[in-house]
Amino acid sequence: xxxxxxxxxxxxxxxxxxxVRSVASFREAGIILIxxxxxxxxxxxxxxxxxxxxxxxxxxxxxxxxxxxxGMTVALVSGGFDxxxxxxxxxxxxxxxxxxxxxxxIWIACIIALIVGMVCGLVNGFFIGIVGLNPLITTLxxxxxxxxxxxxxxxxSPLSLFAIPKSFxxxxxxxxxxxxxxxxxxFAMAIIGxxxxxxxxxxxxxxxxxxxxxxxxxxxxxxxxxKIGVFILTATLSSIAGILSLARFTVAAPTAGVxxxxxxxxxxxxxxxxxxxxxxxxxxAVLGVILLNIISNGLILLNVSVYWQDLINGIILIxAVTFxxxxxxxxxxxxxxxx
Amino acid sequence: MMNIKKNILYGFLIIFALSISxxxxxxxxxxDSSSNTVSTHPLTGSPNEEYYMITFxxxxxxxxxxxxxxxxxxKLFGIKTVYTGSPQYDVNQQVTVLEQVIAKKPAGIAIxxxxxxxxxxxxxxxxxxxIPVVTFDADSPNSGRYSFLGTGNEYAxxxxxxxxxxxxxxxxxxxxxxxxxxxxxxxxVEGFKKTLEKEFPNIKIVAIGNGKSDxxxxxxxxxxxxxxxxNIKGIFATDSTSGVGVATAVKETNxxxxxxxxxxxxxxxxxxxxxxxxxxxxxxxxxxxxxxxxMNFLYQLKHDLIQPVDKWKEKNITPLPPNVDTGVNVITxxxxxxxx
Numbered sequence: 060x061x062x063x064x065x066x067x068x069x070x071x072x073x074x075x076x077x078x079v080r081s082v083a084s085f086r087e088a089g090i091i092l093i094x095x096x097x098x099x100x101x102x103x104x105x106x107x108x109x110x111x112x113x114x115x116x117x118x119x120x121x122x123x124x125x126x127x128x129x130g131m132t133v134a135l136v137s138g139g140f141d142x143x144x145x146x147x148x149x150x151x152x153x154x155x156x157x158x159x160x161x162x163x164x165i166w167i168a169c170i171i172a173l174i175v176g177m178v179c180g181l182v183n184g185f186f187i188g189i190v191g192l193n194p195l196i197t198t199l200x201x202x203x204x205x206x207x208x209x210x211x212x213x214x215x216s217p218l219s220l221f222a223i224p225k226s227f228x229x230x231x232x233x234x235x236x237x238x239x240x241x242x243x244x245x246f247a248m249a250i251i252g253x254x255x256x257x258x259x260x261x262x263x264x265x266x267x268x269x270x271x272x273x274x275x276x277x278x279x280x281x282x283x284x285x286k287i288g289v290f291i292l293t294a295t296l297s298s299i300a301g302i303l304s305l306a307r308f309t310v311a312a313p314t315a316g317v318x319x320x321x322x323x324x325x326x327x328x329x330x331x332x333x334x335x336x337x338x339x340x341x342x343x344a345v346l347g348v349i350l351l352n353i354i355s356n357g358l359i360l361l362n363v364s365v366y367w368q369d370l371i372n373g374i375i376l377i378x379a380v381t382f383x384x385x386x387x388x389x390x391x392x393x394x395x396x397x398x
Numbered sequence: 399m400m401n402i403k404k405n406i407l408y409g410f411l412i413i414f415a416l417s418i419s420x421x422x423x424x425x426x427x428x429x430d431s432s433s434n435t436v437s438t439h440p441l442t443g444s445p446n447e448e449y450y451m452i453t454f455x456x457x458x459x460x461x462x463x464x465x466x467x468x469x470x471x472x473k474l475f476g477i478k479t480v481y482t483g484s485p486q487y488d489v490n491q492q493v494t495v496l497e498q499v500i501a502k503k504p505a506g507i508a509i510x511x512x513x514x515x516x517x518x519x520x521x522x523x524x525x526x527x528x529i530p531v532v533t534f535d536a537d538s539p540n541s542g543r544y545s546f547l548g549t550g551n552e553y554a555x556x557x558x559x560x561x562x563x564x565x566x567x568x569x570x571x572x573x574x575x576x577x578x579x580x581x582x583x584x585x586x587v588e589g590f591k592k593t594l595e596k597e598f599p600n601i602k603i604v605a606i607g608n609g610k611s612d613x614x615x616x617x618x619x620x621x622x623x624x625x626x627x628x629n630i631k632g633i634f635a636t637d638s639t640s641g642v643g644v645a646t647a648v649k650e651t652n653x654x655x656x657x658x659x660x661x662x663x664x665x666x667x668x669x670x671x672x673x674x675x676x677x678x679x680x681x682x683x684x685x686x687x688x689x690x691x692x693m694n695f696l697y698q699l700k701h702d703l704i705q706p707v708d709k710w711k712e713k714n715i716t717p718l719p720p721n722v723d724t725g726v727n728v729i730t731x732x733x734x735x736x737x738x
Contacts, residue, residue, distance in 0.1 A: 107625045112651060116621035119650065123614055216459040217639065219666035232650075239650075308613050310642050310667035313457075317612055352618075359622030365578050365608045 086331045090346045093379050094353065101357040108360055115239065119307075121352040122245040123148070123300040123316070124323055125345055128330075129252040130293035131323045132344040136256070137285060138269035138336030139187060139194035140324055141293040143179065145316030146205035151176045151301035153209040156218040156311030165227045173298045179205055180294025184287030198290075202320070209313040217312040220305070231306035241303045248296070253341035265289060269336030326351055329380055350379060440703055443477035447505035449696055451689065454492045454512040456483030459638070459665045460685065461510075464534065467689030468508060475697050477505065487580060489516045496520045506530040506696030508689070511538035513581060530699035532718070534688040536582055545695055545718040547688045549726050551582045555589025555636075557726050558660050558681045559598065562590075562632050565658040565678050569600035570631035573623045575609040575616055575640045586636045586662070604630065609640025616643025617650075624651050631657060638663040638680070645676045664729065664737050672734045682737065684724030691722060 101108040127144045134141050151172040158168035179201055186197045235243040255262045267275035268285045276282050297316070305311050328334060329350060330343025354375050358368050451468050453461045465481045472479035482499065484491030489512050497520055499507060507524055511517040511533055521541035524531050530544060537546040562572060574590065577583040587606070594601050605623045609616035620633060620643060633648070635641035641661025648657050658678045661668050671677040695718050698704045704717045729737055 105626065107628075110625065113622075113625040116625065116647070116651060117618075120614065120618035120621060210457050215457040215462065217642070217665055217667045219670040221670050304614060308617075308642055308646050308667075309670075310613065312613055312639055312642070312667075314612055314639060315614070318610070355618070356622055359605075359607060359619055360626040362605055362626065365606050368608065 086340060087343045087346055089382070090330060090343060090350060090379075093382060094346060094350050097350065097353055097357070101353070101360070105357075105360045108357060113356070113360070115242075117352055117356045118242045119239050120356075121348050122241045123304050124319055124326065124352075125245045125348045126248060126296050126300040126303070127293070127319060127323045128326050128344045128348050129249055129341055130289075130296035132327045132330070132332050132339045132341050133252075133256065133262075133265055134194075134289050134293050135324070135327050135332040135334065136269045136336060136339040137265035137289045138272065139286065139289065140198070140334075141183065141290060142195065142198040142320045143183065143201035143205055144293055144297040144323060145319035146202045146209070147176050147179050147294050147297040148301035148304065148316035148319065149313055150179070150205040150209045150212075151298035152305040152311045152315050153212050153218065153313055155302055155305055156220055157212055159220060159223070160218060165224055169227075169302050172302060173295065176294045176298025176301070177291055180291035181287065183294065184290035187290060188283040188286030206313070206317075213311070213313045215313065217310050217314075220309045220311065223306075223309060227306055228309075230303060231309065241307060244299075244303065248299075249341055249345050253345075256341050266337055269338075271337075322351065323348075325376065329376070351376070440701060441475060441697075443475040443505075443697065443701070445476060445478055447477040447700065448480055448502070449477060449506040449508070449693060449700075450480045450482060450499045450504050451692070452492070452496055452499060452507060452509040453481075453483035454489075454510065455487045456481075456485050460663055463664070463685030464510075464689040464692075467686035467691075468693045469689070471690045471693035471697075475693075477697070479693065480504075484512075487512070489513050493517065493520050496524070500524045500527060500529065503527075504529060505700045506532075506693075508532050508534055508692035508696060509543075510535040511541070512536065514538040514540070517541060530696045532692050532695050534692050534724075535683070535685070544699060544716045545720055545722060547691055547695075547722040547724055549683050549724055550589075551585035551683075552589035552592075554662075554681050554683055554726055555586035555591075556593040557728060558586070558634055558662075559590045559593035561679050561681070561728050562634055562658065562660050563594075563598045563601060565660070566601070566631040568598055571602050571604045571627055571629050572632040572634060573605040573607065573620075573627065573630055574603060574634050574636070575607045575619055575644055576636040577611055577640075578606075578608050583636045590634060609635060609637065609643060611637060611639050613639055613643040613646065616640035617647040620644040620647035621651065624648065624653060624657070633657060633659050635659070635661045637661075638665045638668045641677060641680070642667045642671065645671050649676060666738075669729070669734055669737055672729060672731055675731060678730065680729045682727040682729055684726065687724040691724070 107113055131141060131144065154175050155168040155172035158171060159165045183198055183201050186192045187194050230240050233240045264280050264285050267280055268282045272282055301315060304315055326347035327339060327344040330347035332339030332344060355372055358371060363371060449472060451465055469479050482495060484495050492512050493516060496509065500523060507529055509521065509531065514537060517538045518541040521531055521538055521543055525542040532545045532547060533543045534547040537548065574587060576587050591603065594603065604627045607619035607623060609619060624630060624647065633644050635644050638661055641659065644659055648654055648659060654676060661677050661680045663680060664682045668677060668680050672680060706717050707713065707715050710717045
């Protein structure tokens with residue numbers, strides 16, 4: 060058998076097919092490739108991109124969005140999404156800040172802020188999961204309510220936390236294993252979340268609910284409970300992001316998190332989550348956040364005019380999603396042909 | 399039988415209707431026509447007089463100072479002040495709010511014009527309807543308003559440039575973080591740029607970024623600038639929230655010694671940062687005075703107390719000073735305690 064025949068035989072062997080299948084099904088391969096390409100181009104265009112300092116500050120900057128994308132992915136997989144994540148982030152920061160300024164211990168204030176966020180999530184989950192309202196309208200309403208509550212509590216003024224205890228300041232300024240705390244916590248939560256979403260049976264129920272809710276219910280899954288759990292999760296993660304932001308800036312701004320809901324949903328979709336439900340990974344979503352932030356960091360480093368940045372960010376976004384979508388489709392086509 | 403019941407029912411209805419109309423009559427006799435009440439002293443107004451302060455992005459902390467002045471002056475006169483405005487940075491919203499206020503026939507309006515041309519016509523409408531109108535902080539010069547109280551954002555930018563120059567030794571690279579597209583911020587940047595060109599040609603602006611009025615976003619942009627331009631000596635933020643973000647970014651990259659930060663306004667976060675030496679200076683416009691003297695002016699107009707020129711209304715001459723400079727303060731660590 061010569062080399063040519065050997066290759067033909069290889070293409071037909073089962074082992075080769077299963078390898079191709081597993082690489083193709085590594086959904087995130089497309090976006091990892093795009094990130095490498097962007098990093099490569101940026102490192103050619105500016106010497107300031109691939110420096111340790113720049114990468115660390117970029118990582119710090121994207122951590123809040125990153126924490127929220129973990130929950131948003133689960134929400135998208137379950138067939139819904141949560142527009143109130145930014146507002147809950149702001150409300151939690153403000154709640155913790157106000158309670159601390161009133162004399163409460165900062166950690167207890169944070170726990171209460173977390174509970175406030177979870178209650179918001181519970182309300183979302185109740186209206187979406189039990190009453191059956193549309194997630195867009197419900198979370199849109201909560202977006203207004205939570206943001207409004209933050210404004211009312213602060214009367215519009217950011218709250219300044221002077222002289223916070225060192226232990227809390229550590230969350231904002233300290234390092235664990237050489238990595239800033241907020242980045243470390245983000246990575247830890249992302250890894251745990253990704254693992255659970257792939258392997259944990261009760262968590263994976265969201266895939267069934269998202270792909271075909273009726274079939275899921277018929278096979279014994281309590282879709283309402285799943286949805287309530289999903290929205291409590293997104294709200295809790297948003298609260299955590301808000302509290303960590305508070306520790307970082309030592310200022311509780313009622314405007315914290317404005318606009319983040321669309322960024323976070325875009326990141327999750329770039330990373331492979333489908334707006335129709337049933338598909339998505341946290342790894343992909345995190346890569347989406349990284350890609351978006353690398354691009355905007357690049358535009359800043361390249362001194363692109365401030366007026367052009369939104370335009371260019373949008374164009375690159377569409378290119379990245381299209382490229383990813385096409386390569387994903389091609390891989391599926393090749394899989395079908397090989398059968 | 400049914401007829402008797404019907405009659406009783408009709409009887410009750412008539413008695414009911416009569417008593418209501420009687421109550422109405424006696425009620426109207428008791429209504430205080432306070433618009434006709436003659437005050438005992440010209441500077442004593444009626445609590446039924448309503449003076450409105452209309453802003454845009456009405457939740458901003460910046461307007462709180464303005465309204466505090468407005469309200470305090472209102473208390474002096476014993477009248478009622480109302481704060482309103484468009485919650486978003488949206489000129490259509492602000493025009494709508496203004497027109498709704500005009501429909502309420504207020505005693506006076508103090509408004510900050512998000513866009514001078516778009517607000518000119520509705521303000522003119524108010525003036526033509528006999529409502530005293532003054533503008534503050536952001537003017538609409540062709541609207542027929544009786545006075546403008548403010549410093550002009552361009553001048554605030556000029557002061558910021560001079561402050562920055564002093565801090566960095568009249569030469570070096572600086573960056574700006576602002577809210578592109580927002581008129582008052584564009585004016586601040588204009589003032590900053592023009593002053594640097596004219597008075598400090600050795601200072602170069604190397605980057606301008608969008609702070610998006612969000613601490614996290616402003617921090618990202620500032621961090622990017624600090625990486626791309628390692629020789630930056632100063633960063634100027636045209637709003638306080640971006641200023642806090644910039645301060646955090648500079649702190650996180652340990653460049654506090656080399657980079658001077660000049661920010662805006664007097665919110666607690668900025669003041670605390672000045673006290674800690676993280677922000678070097680903040681530009682504070684005389685917001686209290688804008689509100690305080692607006693109220694004073696409106697009251698004088700409403701009660702026809704000022705007559706510098708006979709029959710000024712017919713001659714289309716404003717009886718008030720047409721432009722009032724409410725001043726700019728530079729807050730540094732030396733005077734910061736006074737601003738809390």
